Amino acid sequence: MPANTIAVTLESRKNVADLRKTGIHPEHWYPLARSRDIKSGKAIGKSFAGESIVLVRTASGKIFALEDRCAQRQVPLHAGVVNGEQIQCCYHGWVYDSNGSCVNIPYAGKNERIPHSVRSYPCKEAYGLIFVFPGDRNKAEDAFFPHIPAKEDRH
Numbered sequence: 001m002p003a004n005t006i007a008v009t010l011e012s013r014k015n016v017a018d019l020r021k022t023g024i025h026p027e028h029w030y031p032l033a034r035s036r037d038i039k040s041g042k043a044i045g046k047s048f049a050g051e052s053i054v055l056v057r058t059a060s061g062k063i064f065a066l067e068d069r070c071a072q073r074q075v076p077l078h079a080g081v082v083n084g085e086q087i088q089c090c091y092h093g094w095v096y097d098s099n100g101s102c103v104n105i106p107y108a109g110k111n112e113r114i115p116h117s118v119r120s121y122p123c124k125e126a127y128g129l130i131f132v133f134p135g136d137r138n139k140a141e142d143a144f145f146p147h148i149p150a151k152e153d154r155h
C-alpha cells in the first residue's frame with residue numbers, strides 16, 4: 001500500500017467516532033436477545049446503553065421488557081420468578097405485570113394502596129429476535145422497524 005494511501009486512511013480514522021463512547025439514539029428498535037434464549041416462564045437480564053433491562057417470557061409465551069430493578073430495593077427482577085403473565089421479585093415478592101405496574105405485595109393488607117411501578121419498554125419479537133424500544137414509548141409505533149420479506153416472497 002502506497003504511503004500516501006496509508007496517511008489518508010490513518011487521517012480518516014481520526015474522524016471515526018468510537019462507538020463505545022457515543023450515545024445511542026434511543027428512538028429506534030434494538031435487538032437485545034435471541035428468541036430461543038428465553039424459554040416460557042423465564043426471564044433474562046440485559047444491559048443496553050447503560051440501562052438494565054429484564055426480558056420476560058410469560059407462561060403463555062408473550063414477551064415483555066421492564067427496567068431490571070425492583071421498585072422496593074432495586075434488586076434485579078431477572079433473579080425473580082415468572083408466575084403466569086407476571087414476574088415476582090425474589091426478595092420480598094412484589095409482583096409486576098407487563099406494564100411494570102406492581103400488582104401485588106404479598107404482605108400488604110387488602111385495602112392497602114400499591115403505588116409502585118417500574119418502567120416498561122415497548123417490546124416485540126420478530127425474525128427470531130427480541131427487540132426493545134428504549135426511547136419515548138409514544139414514538140415506538142411510528143419508528144422504523146426492519147421488514148424482511150418471507151422467503152417465498154423474495155425474488
Ligand code: FES
Nearest residue numbers: 070073089092094
Ligand atoms: S426488593 Fe423486590 S420486593 Fe423487596
